[in-house]
Amino acid sequence: MNFFLETLKVLFLTIYLLFESIILWFIPSRRKNVSGELVLITGAGSGIGRLISLEFARLGATLVLWDINEEGNKETSQLAKKNGAVRVHTYTCDCSKREAVYKVADQVKKEVGDITILINNAGIVTGKKFIDSPDTLVEKTMQVNVMAHFWTCKAFLPAMMASNHGHLVSIASSAGLIGVNGLADYCASKFAAVGFAESVGLEMLALGKTGVKTTIVCPYFINTGMFDGCTTKWPRLMPILEADYASKKIVDAILKEQVYLVMPRSLYLIFAVKK
Secondary structure, three states, X not given: OHHHHHXXXXXXXXXXXXXXXXXXXXXXXXXXXXXXXXXXXXXXOOHHHHHHHHHHHHOOOEEEEEEOOHHHXXXXXXXXXXXXXXXXXXXXXOXXXXXXXXXXXXXXXXXXXXXXXXXXXXXXXXXXXXXXXOHHHHHHHHXXXXXXXHHHHXXXXXXXXXXXXXXXXXXXXXXXXXXXXXXXXHHHHHHHHHHHHHHHHHHHHHOOOOOEEEEEEEEOOEEOOOOXXXXXXXXXXXXOEEHHHXXXXXXXXXXXXXXXXXXXXXXXXXXXXXX
């Protein structure tokens, strides 16, 4: 009986949020103030992670930057300070290792405080056909692209739930919504990241933790160097995204507490047809 009632509750919330999103599509969204918020960004040492860090620096947020590349992370920290950040904290962390994530997370909580916006951005790509992908790289892809999300959320979500205030952001991919030739392990990891983020978001709603928001980002390929050599057959319909444009759209979606962000917008139609 309880299972039946919980199922009805989730269905009702899903339908309600669907109609709400349709209505809000036509109404300009208010952007939240993130000044003073503690924003943790994984993979902050380069690419989209760095650009997102700089966007939040301009908004007055306290930054907690994680990356396995210590030098790159320090460079992002310096750039963030030049862009207006008052407080920036850097930590070297291998997000593929659960023990490392938990250890550095405990250090952050002691030295900085409870994270209020968690942006799981760190990611890697093998870039090989499935049959040619080394087992070690397949495992690494899953560990960085999805399992790290489990460990960071386990570490920081309890405090968000306790205060009913926080934001979980998953930088996934359009490859997490549709299979792509030559990216079997990457697609699998991003499908998992999207499913995990959706599930946790619904769990927060079911528990009444409406102050804990979720944003799932699914962009097409971004020109950051990660997908060098990739081309698109339909450049007008599905262009390779410029990193600066993508980072601004991502931060804007977070400020608007947008649940899903798909880039470019033409992909919404493609995924609707697929479903």
